Amino acid sequence: MARTNIPEVEAILDKEFKCLNAGFVRLIDYMGGDESIVQAARVSYGKGTKTVNQDRGLIRYLMRHSHTTPFEMVELKFHCKIPIFVARQWIRHRTANVNEYSGRYSIMKDEFYVPTDEAIHFQSGTNRQGRSDEEVPQALRAKVLQLLLADQHQAYGHYEEMLGADIARELARVNLPVSLYTEWYWKIDLHNLFHFLRLRIDPHAQYEIRVYGEAMAEITKKVAPMAWEAFEDYVLKGERFSRLELEILREQLDTNSITKESLEARGFGGREAEEFLEKIAKLKSGGE
Amino acid sequence: MARTNIPEVEAILDKEFKCLNAGFVRLIDYMGGDESIVQAARVSYGKGTKTVNQDRGLIRYLMRHSHTTPFEMVELKFHCKIPIFVARQWIRHRTANVNEYSGRYSIMKDEFYVPTDEAIHFQSGTNRQGRSDEEVPQALRAKVLQLLLADQHQAYGHYEEMLGADIARELARVNLPVSLYTEWYWKIDLHNLFHFLRLRIDPHAQYEIRVYGEAMAEITKKVAPMAWEAFEDYVLKGERFSRLELEILREQLDTNSITKESLEARGFGGREAEEFLEKIAKLKSGGE
């Protein structure tokens, strides 16, 4: 098998997906795609190539059952330009490779995150780490922007002043704010990227990193469209219920009305329908 | 804060939990427990100590929302004696530390896994990697045992014969079967141990590793009882539903009958009840 070149990906390779006021994310290299997930899974099963339809079924099976290692066989490498406070959340995902622009070695550029008017929100009253939906008066928004811009301008001016006096770069930069943009190359396998995206395109993630997550989701869809579809169906648009919650579901579900035929008519694959019926039966029997 | 010594754990420290015919698992050291999970989470929230009840609520919140890093602050170190084929499944969990007995350096002992009569099963007809429930006739069981025992005896005899002729240990051992017992020290953090246990006490795991998983579950419960309870309620006894499955649930659920009061009466915590109502509302609105 020659190396996979996926036309939809080649078309966007190196293309900047703009994020926030001055950031971007772009795919600069990749290895594998749906095909290599299937290839890796089949070594386990001792099987050769199959039809496209069987490939899709296999990928969905792997995702449904959390057989994650075949997804690790796909790699994506991104070039990202991000504010430091976003970089600090991002880097917590440890199973990835990073090379970042160094403020010890090089001069940081005069580029800062400035929120749009719409991104300025009050503190949420119910979620201690979120933003409220209540509209912020225009005057207050203007005030916030003015404070941010003025301080960024002044911090960068003082940074330049210290560099001008030949103060060490690694010291001169200590008062630059976390709104400053940095850049890095970031490489990750598809399994760990899905994990990153699940957390970072979630409504609870901070808006500024979500923007990057959504851009990367668009790119990821092109690299492995079947895997993405499965990830959406089973993870992103799925839901987990606890033991106590399942008790409520048990009481309310009229399981007699659910048959394999009715499920298949609604789009369930054959094996998927069987697994749902097993899940329901287990639920009805009290989880034993 | 002095180091945590949990009396229930001290009582079982070093104790062998027998597994299979000649194996065991024993806890030989640990660091932290429920208390250190709470301590680590509170550094994020900038908060100090609280009541036991609030600790339990916090641990359950962390588990419910997959805030996994505080669980990584607890470590358990086990000494395990396991057949090689079990070791080969086990070692696939990479986020752990291992020191294994070396057959290059030392002489392997004459100890092999021999299944009990009850553990001998036919191949499952429906699950390509499972065992059937159908009973195996006694004569066939006896035959299987006889084959296993005879070959183990012969392989070990030839191993000894080669050692006796001073053939290099690393070579003499190449025909020892994967039923041979090996030993290792294995250290893992609680988050990754939960992940291991979720996969290895699952009915789809091979029986022989499940036995070890269950012994380790008993030990883990003692090290972090609140975390274990949350793990059971939200993960082990919970269930994940896909996009398509949620559509079925949506049609059948009579959500008007579910109120915060009725949930609390059934044992839901206050915040847990609110979160379930949000989940249900989201479900009813079609997942938007």
Add this chain to the structure above:
Amino acid sequence: MARTNIPEVEAILDKEFKCLNAGFVRLIDYMGGDESIVQAARVSYGKGTKTVNQDRGLIRYLMRHSHTTPFEMVELKFHCKIPIFVARQWIRHRTANVNEYSGRYSIMKDEFYVPTDEAIHFQSGTNRQGRSDEEVPQALRAKVLQLLLADQHQAYGHYEEMLGADIARELARVNLPVSLYTEWYWKIDLHNLFHFLRLRIDPHAQYEIRVYGEAMAEITKKVAPMAWEAFEDYVLKGERFSRLELEILREQLDTNSITKESLEARGFGGREAEEFLEKIAKLKSGGE
């Protein structure tokens, strides 16, 4: 074996080792020490306990031959208070566990890194990421300090102003500088801690992280004194030579004068002396 409690460590447990103007590092928990390194190594060799002297020899052997896994059996958990720019270098060490104070959730405190007079240096002319030894005139030092303090004061004032107007915490903090202090719990195994320390107490590391590295080195010595001694002898105070460099050494070394006896007289252990003689012989023969 009961859990190890090392008196020298108990004496400093929880104690703040002050770093920079307002930071600290303190050990809050640990698991194992020299004894558990030896214990883990001996499972590989199928051997039981030995004398202290043999333990020391074994630990040195493991370090000398990069047998790193037994060192992974020791864990240290630290509570650290560090400027954000230090945290950003620190977090690049991925094989560790972290829980950090969250500026999304909580209000950041008014504490910033301010260098001492002695820490203010010019840019190095020869090392693009270092500081020069040339003295900075007092007037310029004063100017730098004044700029840093004034901007920190202003940035915090504006942060408070935005919080006062109920702007979301996660947004209000975006202009806080990387000199702001943050806190975290950080847990790591001894092998990876040695790797961290090797890089971070090196003269090429930035002064501000080196201060933390040195404090942690003091602590680590107490947890595993024999391992520390071996780490110093073979790594910190050792040196690596390249193929080309070895050619120079080969020409100059009068190897006839080096004997096992002369080496032992200088403090080499028996096996260590033999290994050095082998190294020298290999060198003389041109590396074959």
Add this chain to the structure above:
Amino acid sequence: MARTNIPEVEAILDKEFKCLNAGFVRLIDYMGGDESIVQAARVSYGKGTKTVNQDRGLIRYLMRHSHTTPFEMVELKFHCKIPIFVARQWIRHRTANVNEYSGRYSIMKDEFYVPTDEAIHFQSGTNRQGRSDEEVPQALRAKVLQLLLADQHQAYGHYEEMLGADIARELARVNLPVSLYTEWYWKIDLHNLFHFLRLRIDPHAQYEIRVYGEAMAEITKKVAPMAWEAFEDYVLKGERFSRLELEILREQLDTNSITKESLEARGFGGREAEEFLEKIAKLKSGGE
């Protein structure tokens, strides 16, 4: 920049490099090469592309100073067929991705490791985990081979007999010996591959894994020839000396005779020569 296709690599892609009597390793995909190491390093330094000669110098600088992250930007994916006892050593390298043929799911093939006559050795008298160089008499070699072949044949026969009686595959395989061949896909980044190779092509590694290491070294050279050369010069053919050993070197070295010019005449790069002179000066001054 389009994706890198390296002609020398394309020429060997998918090609089986035979190892032992029935094994192989083949490269089935890769991402990046020397070029992407340089690209990743330059994002740190904020620099663009350079000449080939500068690229080589940069790669050597990175290797010399253990700046390992740019090497992590290259990925290699192998398909390997290996005896189980080799797989067990191999899998200890945790920073890699693996999908292995499953004996629970599929029927293991009748293929076993059989050593050549030359690979049969006595136990080393000096190295507890090695082989002696002393020749094994032909009659004993023949005896060893006969034992191995007979037991392999019998074990596989009994495996087939149990499968024929429909005993579960996961159970029937427990007496297959560790000389049985298995297969896997194994993906790793270049930094971690270098680490693997350093340990596994070392004379202390077991012969049977060294054969694979050497085949992979051939492949790796083609993917990143400059990085390989640096790895050889600074790691494989370099040497580390301890504190005590350096004292010996200090006494014997006539450092006056070593000048930058003389070093450059012998092939040292300019910066490399300066660094060696610094190393020597530090040595002479007693390591301070």
